[in-house]
Amino acid sequence: MTKKVCVILANNCEEGEVSEIIDVMRRAGFDTDGVSIEGEIITGQHKVRILADKVMGEDVEPYKDYDALVLPGGWGAADTMKADKRVLDLVRYYAGDPNKYMCAMCAAPAVLAAAGVSRGKTLTSYPGPKMEPLFTDANYVTDTVAFDDDRHLITSRGPGTSLPFAFAIVDSLGGDSAFIKGRFLYNALKDWPDRT
Numbered sequence: 001m002t003k004k005v006c007v008i009l010a011n012n013c014e015e016g017e018v019s020e021i022i023d024v025m026r027r028a029g030f031d032t033d034g035v036s037i038e039g040e041i042i043t044g045q046h047k048v049r050i051l052a053d054k055v056m057g058e059d060v061e062p063y064k065d066y067d068a069l070v071l072p073g074g075w076g077a078a079d080t081m082k083a084d085k086r087v088l089d090l091v092r093y094y095a096g097d098p099n100k101y102m103c104a105m106c107a108a109p110a111v112l113a114a115a116g117v118s119r120g121k122t123l124t125s126y127p128g129p130k131m132e133p134l135f136t137d138a139n140y141v142t143d144t145v146a147f148d149d150d151r152h153l154i155t156s157r158g159p160g161t162s163l164p165f166a167f168a169i170v171d172s173l174g175g176d177s178a179f180i181k182g183r184f185l186y187n188a189l190k191d192w193p194d195r196t
Helices: 015-027 075-082 085-096 109-115 159-172 177-184 186-191
Strands: 004-009 031-036 041-043 049-051 068-071 101-105 145-147 153-156
Touching: 004 015, 015 031, 015 049, 015 159, 015 177, 068 085, 068 159, 075 085, 075 109, 085 101, 085 109, 101 109, 101 159, 109 153, 145 159, 153 159, 159 177, 177 186
Parallel strands: 004 031, 004 068, 068 101, 101 153
Antiparallel strands: 041 049, 145 153
8 A cells, every 4th residue: 555645834944855855755656745734835945936735724634644744844834833733733643643654854843842742752853052952851862864762753854864864754654765765876975075
């Protein structure tokens, strides 16, 4: 059975995180919806416009039928998600179901704290004083991608970690990230040193 992934979209998101996550999920063969909580077209932090596949209404029940809920980052998007009761309800639902995956990266792990699901969990986020104090009751790590003990909570750090984060979700859902990594030349990155 094909896995289903719901990626939450909000204005002022990190556009690269949104596009890379959705791209990798679809390359993995997963049914993936970009679900907006703010209208059919959202605008990211850098003024890139993104067309949503679905726009969430008041009823969140249709959005409980996915295998994974993914929250991309971006300061403004995270603040919007933290203030949205629908998103908080979904986060609690996915975090509480051992058959589902709850995934958040960059600034979006703040939504986990706002929903009250981060206590005692192993996780990471964008570094620094705006985020890290939110997780004093969690096992905060600085791994590129962090997994909680049951591996159903997956978090990551920032825009540069979007691909490892997406690949981790693919593998956790039973997909084959190795094939996608090969097509992306991902494993050749070590041969491409940064030059000034």
